[in-house]
Amino acid sequence: MANMTNPKLRILETAEELFATKGFDGVTVRDIAEQAQVNVAMINYYFGNKDDLYLGIVESYLEAISTVAEGVLAQENDPRLRLKLFIQSYVDFLFSKAKTAQLVLRSEFQDDAHIDRFVSEYFAKNQITLENTINEGIQAGYFTPVDPKLTAVNLMGMMLWFFAGAPILTRIPGMEDYMERYKDQFAQHTWNLFIKGLSPRERL
Amino acid sequence: MANMTNPKLRILETAEELFATKGFDGVTVRDIAEQAQVNVAMINYYFGNKDDLYLGIVESYLEAISTVAEGVLAQENDPRLRLKLFIQSYVDFLFSKAKTAQLVLRSEFQDDAHIDRFVSEYFAKNQITLENTINEGIQAGYFTPVDPKLTAVNLMGMMLWFFAGAPILTRIPGMEDYMERYKDQFAQHTWNLFIKGLSPRERL
DNA sequence: AATATGTTTAAACACATGTTTAACACGCTT
DNA sequence: AAGCGTGTTAAACATGTGTTTAAACATATT
Numbered sequence: 056m057a058n059m060t061n062p063k064l065r066i067l068e069t070a071e072e073l074f075a076t077k078g079f080d081g082v083t084v085r086d087i088a089e090q091a092q093v094n095v096a097m098i099n100y101y102f103g104n105k106d107d108l109y110l111g112i113v114e115s116y117l118e119a120i121s122t123v124a125e126g127v128l129a130q131e132n133d134p135r136l137r138l139k140l141f142i143q144s145y146v147d148f149l150f151s152k153a154k155t156a157q158l159v160l161r162s163e164f165q166d167d168a169h170i171d172r173f174v175s176e177y178f179a180k181n182q183i184t185l186e187n188t189i190n191e192g193i194q195a196g197y198f199t200p201v202d203p204k205l206t207a208v209n210l211m212g213m214m215l216w217f218f219a220g221a222p223i224l225t226r227i228p229g230m231e232d233y234m235e236r237y238k239d240q241f242a243q244h245t246w247n248l249f250i251k252g253l254s255p256r257e258r259l
Numbered sequence: 260m261a262n263m264t265n266p267k268l269r270i271l272e273t274a275e276e277l278f279a280t281k282g283f284d285g286v287t288v289r290d291i292a293e294q295a296q297v298n299v300a301m302i303n304y305y306f307g308n309k310d311d312l313y314l315g316i317v318e319s320y321l322e323a324i325s326t327v328a329e330g331v332l333a334q335e336n337d338p339r340l341r342l343k344l345f346i347q348s349y350v351d352f353l354f355s356k357a358k359t360a361q362l363v364l365r366s367e368f369q370d371d372a373h374i375d376r377f378v379s380e381y382f383a384k385n386q387i388t389l390e391n392t393i394n395e396g397i398q399a400g401y402f403t404p405v406d407p408k409l410t411a412v413n414l415m416g417m418m419l420w421f422f423a424g425a426p427i428l429t430r431i432p433g434m435e436d437y438m439e440r441y442k443d444q445f446a447q448h449t450w451n452l453f454i455k456g457l458s459p460r461e462r463l
Numbered sequence: 464a465a466t467a468t469g470t471t472t473a474a475a476c477a478c479a480t481g482t483t484t485a486a487c488a489c490g491c492t493t
Numbered sequence: 494a495a496g497c498g499t500g501t502t503a504a505a506c507a508t509g510t511g512t513t514t515a516a517a518c519a520t521a522t523t
Contacts, residue, residue, distance in 0.1 A: 080284030094472050179431040205441060205448045209417040216416025227383040237409060244409045298502050
């Protein structure tokens with residue numbers, strides 16, 4: 056976007072934005088070159104080929120968000136607090152990388168042989184850790200005995216759809232600016248909806 | 260899949276399956292022709308062009324699921340019951356058209372000018388109706404006073420991610436067959452998690 | 464000043480892809 | 494039997510696209 060002096064960075068930022076909005080196949084290397092104001096050959100010069108450029112963007116995102124998630128969930132405090140912090144951190148990260156999140160989520164919907172290897176790795180770790188945390192909360196009596204797998208999937212869905220559904224949601228009358236509007240409420244709201252469903256009746 | 264005698268139907272079914280797993284740009288008309296065992300030109304003969312074939316599949320899906328959703332939510336009974344029936348019907352439909360659901364969800368993540376018109380229309384109607392139902396429940400004192408928009412987005416996310424995330428989720432160890440395994444539990448589980456979060460404390 | 468190394472450019476290359484064309488086969492009507 | 498519309502095919506067409514090439518340019522080092 057900004058006219059940086061470094062062409063490699065310009066390519067990277069432009070590619071990230073274009074891939075996110077138009078998808079891998081929806082963007083040509085010439086599109087990237089034009090918007091980044093570089094020659095087409097520069098992309099291959101710096102990144103080898105289009106695939107590697109794309110995969111690099113995806114993997115760096117996955118590694119970053121995975122680090123955030125695992126870091127929070129690895130703490131040794133009340134599983135309820137851990138989950139709350141997880142939601143808050145995860146949502147914060149998604150807000151900061153909303154475009155890239157859409158890019159990655161889309162790519163995961165494909166049976167792309169390039170991607171599914173590390174995609175499934177990162178997501179698998181996250182899923183397992185989430186399940187364990189939920190399970191821990193159940194064992195401790197904090198949560199009702201729900202199915203941890205389904206519950207983890209539900210929680211991820213609540214968060215991911217908020218961002219992945221942006222292209223649709225922003226087109227709904229009255230929701231054009233929902234991302235900015237709910238920026239400070241979404242994590243809290245999701246946490247509330249989620250935890251109250253998990254709380255056993257005796258505690259209320 | 261099945262070797263039907265009708266080439267037009269074969270094209271339609273093959274295209275639906277291929278688009279769902281590989282995306283619009285990830286599938287060539289020659290791919291479709293080969294798998295459907297027809298000549299390439301038949302696709303253009305029957306459907307005009309690739310775009311129209313794709314849009315036809317998407318729109319017929321959207322219209323079907325929209326009809327189901329609006330039908331259930333238009334009833335005049337307890338909003339809690341209406342929501343429960345909505346979840347059950349919506350999930351049932353998604354199970355019956357899981358592949359197509361993935362196809363449509365992916366297409367909606369794009370800023371495709373062809374699609375966003377009727378996509379946003381169908382989804383907008385659904386979103387508004389959901390909000391209204393939730394609002395009604397709040398007014399009646401059945402639900403805690405949550406933000407209807409965010410809550411509707413959360414609910415849709417819980418359901419949609421279960422299906423849209425299939426390419427990822429099925430690759431997670433221990434979840435390879437989660438779709439079949441949870442076929443009879445998912446709607447109930449989601450409903451439980453959702454409604455208990457909405458229930459006011461006084462009622463428990 | 465000369466050479467080397469890294470960067471950038473315009474053009475070409477190779478090929479995949481959506482679509483069209485022209486010919487052919489078959490069934491139905493007159 | 495002739496004509497016509499529908500279905501079907503193989504081949505060609507037109508073009509978009511990822512990548513490579515060879516040369517030019519810049520900058521630093523010796």
